[in-house]
Amino acid sequence: MIACQHRSAREIISDAGAGAAAGAIAATFVCPLDVIKTRLQVHGLPEVPQSGRRGSIIVTSLQNIVRTEGLKGLYRGLSPTLAALLPNWAVYFTVYGHLKSVLHSHVDSSGQLTFGANMIAAAGAGAATSIATNPLWVVKTRLQTQGMRPGVVPYKGIFSALKRIAHEEGIRGLYSGLLPSLAGVSHVAIQFPTYERIKSYLAKRDNTTPSELSPGKLAIASSLSKIVASVMTYPHEVVRSRLQEQGQVRNAEIHYAGVIDCIKKIYLREGLPGFYRGCATNLLRTTPAAVITFTSYEMIHRLLNRVLPPDEKHSETHPKPDGHVKPNKVSKAGGEDDDNNLPQSQNPSNERTLIPFGKTDRLRAGH
Known part of the structure; x- marks a missing residue:
C-alpha cells in the first residue's frame, strides 16, 4: 500500500506556472479562429459567394471582420480570454495534479492511474475551473460578438463589461451558460484520460516513459485526444455560447429561457447541424491550441522541475505528472x-x- 500523498509547493508552483504560460501562448496564437468560431455558434453562417466552397467560410469571415472592424476585430476578447485562461489552466492543472495524487491508490498493473481515476480527476478539475472563471468567459463571448450588434452600446473593456453585466443582469448574468459549461466537463473527462493513454501507448512503443516523450509524440497525443473529445462534446459549446450572448440583446426574436429551451429551439429551427455550427472552425482552432498548450505545458513543467529547488520536507511518495506512481x-x-x-x-x-x-x-x- 502506498502512503498518503501530499504535494509539495514546488509541484504546485510548477503545475500552475506551466499551465498558465501554456494557456496564454495557445490563446494568443489561435484568437482569430476563436472569434470566428464564437460568431458562427451564435449567428450562423456568413454570406459566401455562390462560387465559393464551404471551406471558404473561414476566409470570408476573416475578410468581413477585417473590412468592418479592422485587424483589432480579429483579437476581440483576447484580454478576457487571457484573463480567464491564466487562472483557468493554472487552477486546472493544479487541481488535476492534486486529485491524481488523492486517487493514487487506483493504479493498474503498470503503476499508471486507471482510466476511471483519470476521468474523475479531470472532471473535478474542470468543474472547479468552470465555476471560478465563468464570468470572464461571458465577457469574452460578449466582446467577440458585439461588433455584430450595431444597436447595442459596446463594452469598453473587461472591467466595464463585468460591472455592466452585474448591474444590468445581476449574478445570473455573470453565470449565464454555467450549466452547459459544467456539462462541458465531459470534454476534459474524455480528453485528459485519452491523452494519458495515448502517451502511455507511445512511450511503451518507444521503450521509454511518458515523462520523457519527445515534443513530436506529445503533439500527436494531444491532437488526437482533442479531436476525439471535441467531436463527442461540441453541442454543449453552441448552447453555452447562445445563452451567454443573448443577455446583450434586448427584444431579440429568439430568446432562450434556459438550457432545455435553447436545445429545443436549436433543434426545431436548425436540426442536428445546428448543434455543430462552427465545429470545423473549432477543430482548426482547438487542435493546434491543444498541441501548443499540452506540449508547452510538458516542456515548461520539465524546465521548472529542473530550475526550482527541491522541497526537502516533501519526501513522501507521490504520483508523477504523467500519471505514474514513483x-x-x-x-x-x-x-x-x-x-x-x-x-x-x-x-x-x-x-x-x-x-x-x-x-x-x-x-x-x-x-
Missing part, C-alpha cells in the same frame, strides 16, 4: 518508502542510501 529520490530517515525500483545499499551506520538510476552521486536518506 517514489521520491530523497526520503526521510527511518520512514517507510516504496523504493522497489531503486537499488539499496547499507552503510556502516545502517542508514539506507538510495542510489537513483543514472546518477553517480549518492543521496543519503534524510539529507
Whole structure:
C-alpha cells in the first residue's frame, strides 16, 4: 500500500506556472479562429459567394471582420480570454495534479492511474475551473460578438463589461451558460484520460516513459485526444455560447429561457447541424491550441522541475505528472518508502542510501 500523498509547493508552483504560460501562448496564437468560431455558434453562417466552397467560410469571415472592424476585430476578447485562461489552466492543472495524487491508490498493473481515476480527476478539475472563471468567459463571448450588434452600446473593456453585466443582469448574468459549461466537463473527462493513454501507448512503443516523450509524440497525443473529445462534446459549446450572448440583446426574436429551451429551439429551427455550427472552425482552432498548450505545458513543467529547488520536507511518495506512481529520490530517515525500483545499499551506520538510476552521486536518506 502506498502512503498518503501530499504535494509539495514546488509541484504546485510548477503545475500552475506551466499551465498558465501554456494557456496564454495557445490563446494568443489561435484568437482569430476563436472569434470566428464564437460568431458562427451564435449567428450562423456568413454570406459566401455562390462560387465559393464551404471551406471558404473561414476566409470570408476573416475578410468581413477585417473590412468592418479592422485587424483589432480579429483579437476581440483576447484580454478576457487571457484573463480567464491564466487562472483557468493554472487552477486546472493544479487541481488535476492534486486529485491524481488523492486517487493514487487506483493504479493498474503498470503503476499508471486507471482510466476511471483519470476521468474523475479531470472532471473535478474542470468543474472547479468552470465555476471560478465563468464570468470572464461571458465577457469574452460578449466582446467577440458585439461588433455584430450595431444597436447595442459596446463594452469598453473587461472591467466595464463585468460591472455592466452585474448591474444590468445581476449574478445570473455573470453565470449565464454555467450549466452547459459544467456539462462541458465531459470534454476534459474524455480528453485528459485519452491523452494519458495515448502517451502511455507511445512511450511503451518507444521503450521509454511518458515523462520523457519527445515534443513530436506529445503533439500527436494531444491532437488526437482533442479531436476525439471535441467531436463527442461540441453541442454543449453552441448552447453555452447562445445563452451567454443573448443577455446583450434586448427584444431579440429568439430568446432562450434556459438550457432545455435553447436545445429545443436549436433543434426545431436548425436540426442536428445546428448543434455543430462552427465545429470545423473549432477543430482548426482547438487542435493546434491543444498541441501548443499540452506540449508547452510538458516542456515548461520539465524546465521548472529542473530550475526550482527541491522541497526537502516533501519526501513522501507521490504520483508523477504523467500519471505514474514513483517514489521520491530523497526520503526521510527511518520512514517507510516504496523504493522497489531503486537499488539499496547499507552503510556502516545502517542508514539506507538510495542510489537513483543514472546518477553517480549518492543521496543519503534524510539529507
